[in-house]
Amino acid sequence: MSSWGRSAVVYQVYVRSFLDGDGDGVGDLAGLTAGLDAVARLGVDGLWLTPVYRSPQADHGYDVADHRDVDPLFGDLAAFDAFVAAAHDRGLRVVMDLVPNHVSDQHPWFVAAQAGGPERALFHVRSQPNGWRSMFGGSAWSAMPDGDWYLHLFAPEQPDLNWARPEVQEDFLETLRFWLARGVDGFRVDVAGGLAKEPSYAEVRSGADHPHWDRTEVHEIYRSWRGVLGPDVLAVAEAWGPPERTAAFARADELGQAFAFDILRTAWSAAALRRTVDAQLAAHRAVGALPAWVVGNHDIARAATRLGPDRALALHLFLLALPGAFYLYAGDELGLPDAEVPPERWQDPQSLRSGGRLPNRDGARVPLPWTSGDTFGFTTGEPWLPIPAEWAAYARDRQEADPSSTWSVLRRALSARSALWTTEDLTWEDARPGVLVGRRGAARVVLNTSSRPWRLPGGGRVVARSGPGEDPTIVTPSECVWLTDGQVPFRG
Numbered sequence: 069m070s071s072w073g074r075s076a077v078v079y080q081v082y083v084r085s086f087l088d089g090d091g092d093g094v095g096d097l098a099g100l101t102a103g104l105d106a107v108a109r110l111g112v113d114g115l116w117l118t119p120v121y122r123s124p125q126a127d128h129g130y131d132v133a134d135h136r137d138v139d140p141l142f143g144d145l146a147a148f149d150a151f152v153a154a155a156h157d158r159g160l161r162v163v164m165d166l167v168p169n170h171v172s173d174q175h176p177w178f179v180a181a182q183a184g185g186p187e188r189a190l191f192h193v194r195s196q197p198n199g200w201r202s203m204f205g206g207s208a209w210s211a212m213p214d215g216d217w218y219l220h221l222f223a224p225e226q227p228d229l230n231w232a233r234p235e236v237q238e239d240f241l242e243t244l245r246f247w248l249a250r251g252v253d254g255f256r257v258d259v260a261g262g263l264a265k266e267p268s269y270a271e272v273r274s275g276a277d278h279p280h281w282d283r284t285e286v287h288e289i290y291r292s293w294r295g296v297l298g299p300d301v302l303a304v305a306e307a308w309g310p311p312e313r314t315a316a317f318a319r320a321d322e323l324g325q326a327f328a329f330d331i332l333r334t335a336w337s338a339a340a341l342r343r344t345v346d347a348q349l350a351a352h353r354a355v356g357a358l359p360a361w362v363v364g365n366h367d368i369a370r371a372a373t374r375l376g377p378d379r380a381l382a383l384h385l386f387l388l389a390l391p392g393a394f395y396l397y398a399g400d401e402l403g404l405p406d407a408e409v410p411p412e413r414w415q416d417p418q419s420l421r422s423g424g425r426l427p428n429r430d431g432a433r434v435p436l437p438w439t440s441g442d443t444f445g446f447t448t449g450e451p452w453l454p455i456p457a458e459w460a461a462y463a464r465d466r467q468e469a470d471p472s473s474t475w476s477v478l479r480r481a482l483s484a485r486s487a488l489w490t491t492e493d494l495t496w497e498d499a500r501p502g503v504l505v506g507r508r509g510a511a512r513v514v515l516n517t518s519s520r521p522w523r524l525p526g527g528g529r530v531v532a533r534s535g536p537g538e539d540p541t542i543v544t545p546s547e548c549v550w551l552t553d554g555q556v557p558f559r560g
Contacts, residue, residue: 073254073302073325073393074358075492076113077482078163080397082366083117083142084128085435088447095435095446097143101151103438104158106464110401110475111482114161114302116256118366120148121167124174126225127417128433129165130258131172135243145250152251161253163302168240169259170226178227182212190236191227192219198269200279205422221262221280223417231263231289244296254302260317260326261307263289282313290322304360304393311351311359318357325393326352328359332368336379336546338504338517342496345390349494358392358492364400370432371397373406381474382515382534382548385481389506389513389550391492396478399436402462403474406431409453437463472536481532481550488531488552497525503543510553516543528553 081100089098097120107115119129120142129139138144155162171178180187197209197217209217210224219228229236244255264285266277277283290303297303305317305326318326328348334340348359363383364371371380381403388394409430414420419428434453438445440460460466467475488511497505502518505525516522522543524530528551530540535547543549 070254070300070302070324072113072161072300073304075391075393075486075489076161076302077111077388077394077396077485078114078116078161079107079110079112080365080395081115081117082398082433083120084452085433085446086398087436087438088449088451089143091448092141093447093449093452094141096141097138097147097151101147101154104151104154104160108158108160109468110479112160112396114163114253115155116163116254116395117165119165119167124172124225126172127223128415130167131170131174131223131226132167133172133174133176135167135171135240136246149250156251161302162251163254163256163304164247164252165258166240166243166255167258168229168231169262170220170222170228173225173227181218181227184214188216190230190233192230192265192269193217194219194269199271200269202421204418205426219265221259223421225417228265229263230265231285232265232267237289237292241292241296244293248297248301254304255297256304256306257290257323258306260290260305260323261286261309261314282307282309282316287316287319287322290317293323294321304395311348312354315348315351315355315357315359318352318359319355320357325357325360327395328352328361328392331361331363331383331387336375336517338499338502338515341386341515341517342504345494349391352392359390360393360395361387361390362395362397363387364397364432365395366397366433367429368432369427370404370406371400372403373431376546377403377405377474378535378546381477382546384478385532385534385548385550386504386513386515388481388485389489389508389511389548391489391494391508397432399432401475401478402436402464402467404434404436404459404462407434407453407456407459409434413454415453439463439465477532477534484531484550488550512551514543514549514551516545516547519545521545524549524551 084095086095087099087103089096121132122134122137122139123129177187193216200208202208220226261282264283266279303323305323307314314326317323330344334344352359416429418426435446435451437459440463467473489508491509495507499505503522504515506513532550
């Protein structure tokens with residue numbers, strides 16, 4: 069695991085919604101490069117960008133037709149190289165989204181497999197389907213032209229690769245080498261726990277390994293990757309489940325880091341949050357790692373909608389104060405809620421394939437408002453998803469000029485973070501029920517999840533707070549405050 073990534077703040081960019089550089093209504097690499105100064109002003113350490121590989125875009129780039137090229141929708145390899153150089157010039161690391169579980173049905177391997185070629189062995193093909201279900205609803209099997217069936221844990225346009233085949237393993241090692249040679253600093257690994265499948269294709273059996281999630285064999289794959297990545301490249305697992313299971317991906321000889329997704333399912337309660345934090349820290353420390361904390365991403369409703377704006381901002385500050393890394397979803401620094409996208413404009417294959425039974429994720433993927441104009445400074449064309457008119461109040465230019473905005477609160481916190489939280493230890497101090505007080509060295513974080521104000525402990529200086537702070541001695545309900553016993557240099 070890279071030393072820089074252990075405690076980094078990484079800004080997740082949903083590329084097609086960040087900034088459009090060519091006026092077609094879809095964000096791209098030129099827009100991303102043009103927006104890097106804004107990212108740098110926020111004070112993060114790097115960017116994770118969603119897939120920009122060649123793709124038919126059946127799942128917005130998570131259906132990859134060529135892992136070693138850029139889709140024309142986003143630019144080309146020259147545009148990618150220019151983006152990486154510009155990011156590095158600003159001290160920002162670049163993390164790519166790697167999609168190893170499946171490819172597009174337009175990938176040359178699968179096109180050949182459909183035609184009956186030997187590439188069929190690189191996928192999971194059977195004469196009869198079993199009962200495995202797709203994550204997007206319905207069966208995980210679709211028919212091929214000759215009547216055989218292929219496995220897709222997601223959409224039919226995303227056939228799963230057979231990672232038992234050495235050709236698949238070597239091809240992905242070559243993909244890692246390709247992007248590392250272009251200056252990439254890390255990888256977020258999509259569906260990290262899904263690569264290895266039960267060879268007999270048996271159903272789930274009590275007491276046995278799951279037939280296709282977090283199997284023992286998947287960890288051997290990532291050990292082979294670490295041999296290519298070396299010690300300094302970040303890799304973070306998208307893996308859901310109990311912390312002791314997901315933390316296994318964070319072992320030093322594997323990916324080195326895993327998202328602490330449990331926090332997304334934790335109630336707004338001091339006791340519940342403490343249990344989740346303790347469990348994640350214990351599981352990760354057992355393998356010599358620290359968690360990658362997260363409040364939002366492109367697959368769930370925005371934090372301001374799930375929690376309310378005050379709690380969302382407070383939770384950001386609370387997790388930023390904990391040992392480990394933090395991944396900030398673009399738009400959450402503006403306090404954006406989910407947008408209401410009318411069904412006729414839906415793009416999310418999860419909703420379209422399930423007939424609306426599964427949650428629609430488009431509301432968390434709507435393009436960002438940069439200014440309060442007609443297309444919010446995002447594009448000169450028509451945005452690929454409609455931007456709500458009321459989002460003028462969230463525009464980045466307004467927030468950067470307002471010292472009380474969500475953007476300004478997070479910027480102040482990020483500017484103080486590395487100097488304030490200088491130890492990886494965390495201890496809890498006594499407080500009233502509903503209030504969490506965590507100490508790391510000379511600094512404390514206080515989170516009030518109760519419905520009553522709480523007076524700050526004596527001594528210390530307030531460095532950052534999520535609320536207005538009208539009384540500097542009080543932590544109001546749904547507020548988080550950072551305190552220090554000493555002096556901390558940071559940008560105001």
